Each structure stands twice: as structure tokens, then as C-alpha cells.
Amino acid sequence: MPASATLSRTATLDETRRFMHDRLKSIIPEIEIEAKVELAHAIIERKREMNAVILGHNYMEPAVYHSVPDYVGDSLQLASIAAETEADIIVFCGVWFMGETAKVLNPTKTVLVPSDKAGCSLAEGITAQDIQQLKKRFPEAVVVTYVNTYAAAKGESDYCCTSGNADKVLQTLIDQGHNRILFLPDTYLAANTANELQVPYLNAQEEDAAFEAVPADQPLVIGWNAKCEVHELFTPEDVDNVRRQYPDAVILAHPECPPEVMAKVDVAGSTKKMVDYVRDVDAPRYALFTECTMGDNLAAEFPHRNMIRACTLRCKHMNYITLEDTLAGLEKLQYQVELAPDLIERARLPIERMIAIR
Numbered sequence: 060m061p062a063s064a065t066l067s068r069t070a071t072l073d074e075t076r077r078f079m080h081d082r083l084k085s086i087i088p089e090i091e092i093e094a095k096v097e098l099a100h101a102i103i104e105r106k107r108e109m110n111a112v113i114l115g116h117n118y119m120e121p122a123v124y125h126s127v128p129d130y131v132g133d134s135l136q137l138a139s140i141a142a143e144t145e146a147d148i149i150v151f152c153g154v155w156f157m158g159e160t161a162k163v164l165n166p167t168k169t170v171l172v173p174s175d176k177a178g179c180s181l182a183e184g185i186t187a188q189d190i191q192q193l194k195k196r197f198p199e200a201v202v203v204t205y206v207n208t209y210a211a212a213k214g215e216s217d218y219c220c221t222s223g224n225a226d227k228v229l230q231t232l233i234d235q236g237h238n239r240i241l242f243l244p245d246t247y248l249a250a251n252t253a254n255e256l257q258v259p260y261l262n263a264q265e266e267d268a269a270f271e272a273v274p275a276d277q278p279l280v281i282g283w284n285a286k287c288e289v290h291e292l293f294t295p296e297d298v299d300n301v302r303r304q305y306p307d308a309v310i311l312a313h314p315e316c317p318p319e320v321m322a323k324v325d326v327a328g329s330t331k332k333m334v335d336y337v338r339d340v341d342a343p344r345y346a347l348f349t350e351c352t353m354g355d356n357l358a359a360e361f362p363h364r365n366m367i368r369a370c371t372l373r374c375k376h377m378n379y380i381t382l383e384d385t386l387a388g389l390e391k392l393q394y395q396v397e398l399a400p401d402l403i404e405r406a407r408l409p410i411e412r413m414i415a416i417r
């Protein structure tokens with residue numbers, strides 16, 4: 060599914076210039092756009108010569124998002140594309156765990172992430188050893204890990220999920236009779252998903268007595284203590300401020316935000332859900348409680364929509380991915396994602412199960 064945000068793989072320099080100026084003129088000064096045009100065109104030529112496909116996450120800076128990717132989207136959309144692509148090289152303009160997911164799903168391809176510094180506080184918040192310990196403590200539990208984890212953690216898991224299908228994955232497991240679900244590592248995503256499904260939630264840091272108090276024949280979601288370093292900064296007062304200044308705004312929030320924030324907003328959902336909502340639902344204005352580049356990218360893509368762009372919370376990991384590094388990545392074939400074959404085997408099943416439950 061090519062995204063509407065993308066520029067043709069055969070675009071000439073003039074077509075690249077026109078597309079970028081048209082898309083970006085309302086959010087980036089013209090002089091800055093012009094400075095990026097030749098760079099973007101060099102990447103487009105290079106990816107064609109090398110039979111590379113470029114995947115761009117929704118949090119990419121506008122000059123990247125609105126120029127070189129063949130596909131843009133959230134983790135789930137891009138993982139599905141990575142699994143099926145016939146390109147020789149997958150360039151993942153996103154963070155490292157996304158490159159790992161692409162490698163697991165399509166291991167014969169060369170997978171590049173343009174920066175080796177593009178980490179994630181959630182992925183770094185849990186290790187394979189942590190999960191092994193949890194499995195010993197809760198041997199009856201099925202293990203679901205958020206896709207924002209490294210392959211070693213996925214390799215210890217039964218299922219993966221994204222923010223786009225966490226509710227469906229958990230509901231499927233509950234319907235199958237699983238009453239103890241370890242949902243790792245994002246404590247807020249786990250609590251928010253449990254709230255949505257009206258299932259009790261406990262953090263694994265609680266004492267044993269707290270778990271024993273929940274009857275074994277009733278579902279319970281058990282979480283971990285990692286947080287997204289960006290989404291955890293949104294507060295209920297931020298919601299109040301937007302409501303006061305823009306009473307007609309629809310507020311959409313990502314479920315990595317704290318539950319007290321989610322309780323006050325109008326729409327909860329993944330970045331894909333936000334894109335779909337802004338495109339399809341008429342509202343006087345929209346406020347996004349997620350990494351703030353999203354608001355810029357949607358303002359550029361849907362200029363007839365009134366996006367509130369007062370937010371300043373950006374992900375430093377996503378921001379490491381630039382056009383300069385993307386070109387260097389293609390020219391030097393860096394930074395390559397390498398995973399041991401046995402880890403690829405162990406991590407593949409939970410990811411494939413995630414994709415199957417869309």
C-alpha cells in the first residue's frame with residue numbers, strides 16, 4: 060500500500076523540488092526546503108540503482124517523511140511491508156528495533172538503519188533475562204511484548220503487538236482462555252489496554268499477595284515498568300490547557316501516554332489511527348498528544364485540516380534519522396542490522412502472530 064505521502068521512485072530533480080516545496084511550504088522555510096532538495100533526489104536515485112526500498116515511520120522529520128520513503132506508516136504497517144518486499148535492501152528510517160523487526164521478517168535482505176544511535180527508552184527498558192525471570196514467577200502466563208522491544212526480548216515472547224492491535228491481541232488471548240497475560244514492557248500501554256478491555260492490571264513490581272488476590276479464573280494483565288520517554292511527559296493539565304484555548308478541538312492521544320491523560324482525551328489510538336482520523340473525520344481542529352513531528356507531518360499532508368502545533372515533545376532517537384545519514388547509509392551500506400539465525404527463528408513467530416491479528 061503506497062502511502063499518499065510518497066514521491067515516485069522515478070522522480071526527476073524538478074519533480075522532487077516541486078513535490079517537496081508543495082508539501083512542506085507551510086511548515087518549513089522555503090530556503091530550508093531548497094537546501095534539502097538535491098539531497099533527497101540523490102537518495103531517490105541511489106535507492107533505485109541499488110534496488111532499495113525506504114520505509115519511513117510517522118515520526119520522521121518532515122523533510123525526510125515527505126521526500127524519500129516509498130512507504131510511510133506506523134510500526135505494524137511498515138513491518139508488514141518489510142515482510143513482503145522484494146527489494147534487495149530495506150532502509151528503515153525509524154529506530155533500531157524497527158530495523159530488527161524487518162530483519163527478522165525478511166532475513167535474506169540487507170537491512171539498514173541510517174543512525175546507530177536511534178534507540179528507544181521502551182526497547183532499552185526490558186531484557187531477555189528480565190522476561191525469563193518473569194516467566195519463572197508467572198509460569199502460567201502468556202507473554203505479549205510490545206513491538207518496541209529488541210529481538211532478544213521478542214525471542215522470549217509468545218506474541219508481539221503494536222499500539223494499533225494491542226487490544227485485539229489481548230482480547231484474542233482472553234477469548235482463548237488465558238487468564239494471566241504478561242504485557243511488556245510499557246506500563247502505560249498495558250494499563251490503558253487493560254482499562255479499555257475492562258480487565259484488572261497489576262505491575263510486576265507488586266508483591267505476590269496482590270496477584271493472589273485476583274482469582275485464577277479471571278483475566279489479569281501484568282505489566283512492567285518501562286515508559287516512552289516522550290509520551291510519559293504529557294499531563295492531564297496539558298489536556299486542560301488545549302481545551303481552554305481550543306474548545307472545539309478534537310484531542311487524540313497515543314496509548315503510551317499516562318492513563319490520567321487518556322481518561323481526558325476524545326480519541327485513543329496508534330499513529331495510524333490518528334492519520335486515518337485526521338484524513339477521514341471532519342473537525343474544526345485537531346490536537347495530537349504524541350511525538351510532535353506527527354502534527355507537522357499531518358499539517359503538511361492535509362493542508363485543509365487545522366492542526367494545533369503547539370507541542371514541543373520530540374523523540375531524540377527518531378530525530379537522529381536525517382536525509383544526510385540516509386544517503387550516507389546507502390552509500391556506505393550502514394548501519395546494517397545483523398541478528399543470529401537462532402534469534403531470528405525465535406523472534407519470528409511472535410511477530411508473525413502480531414501481523415496476523417491486524
Ligand code: SF4
Pocket residue numbers: 154178179180181182207287288289290350374375376377
Ligand atoms: S517516541 Fe518513545 S516509543 Fe517511540 S522511539 Fe521514541 S522513545 Fe521509543
